[in-house]
Amino acid sequence: xxxxxxxxxxxxxxLRKDIAETxxxxxxxxxxxxxxxxxxxxxxxxxxxxxxxxxxFGEINEEMYKKLKEKRKTKIKNFYRLHPPRGGIKSKLHFPxxxxxxxxxxxxxxxxxxx
Numbered sequence: 001x002x003x004x005x006x007x008x009x010x011x012x013x014x015l016r017k018d019i020a021e022t023x024x025x026x027x028x029x030x031x032x033x034x035x036x037x038x039x040x041x042x043x044x045x046x047x048x049x050x051x052x053x054x055x056x057f058g059e060i061n062e063e064m065y066k067k068l069k070e071k072r073k074t075k076i077k078n079f080y081r082l083h084p085p086r087g088g089i090k091s092k093l094h095f096p097x098x099x100x101x102x103x104x105x106x107x108x109x110x111x112x113x114x115x
Contacts, residue, residue: 005060007034022047034080056099058107082114
C-alpha cells in the first residue's frame with residue numbers, strides 16, 4: 001500500500017457530530033489541513049470512507065511528498081497546513097468535476113497548486 005494524502009476541503013459549519021469527531025481523529029481540524037498516512041490500516045481506510053464527502057484524498061508520489069516535507073513549519077509528523085488552491089476549486093462537487101473524494105494519482109496536481 002502506498003502513502004495516502006488527505007486534504008480537508010469543507011469547514012466546520014453544519015457538520016454532524018460523528019463526522020466532526022472522525023475528522024478530529026484524523027487530525028484534519030481546519031480547512032485545507034493535510035495529513036499523509038503511510039501504509040494506512042483498515043480502521044484508517046474506514047474513516048476515509050466515512051468522511052469522503054468532506055475531504056480530497058489520493059496516492060501521493062515521493063517527489064510531492066518531499067516537497068511537502070520541505071514546506072512544513074510544525075514539527076508534527078505528517079501534518080501540513082496548505083494554502084487554498086491557485087486557480088480555485090469546485091468544493092461542492094465530487095471528482096472529476098469538483099475536488100471532493102478520491103483523486104487517485106491526480107491528488108499530486110491539487111497539492112502542487114496548494115503549496
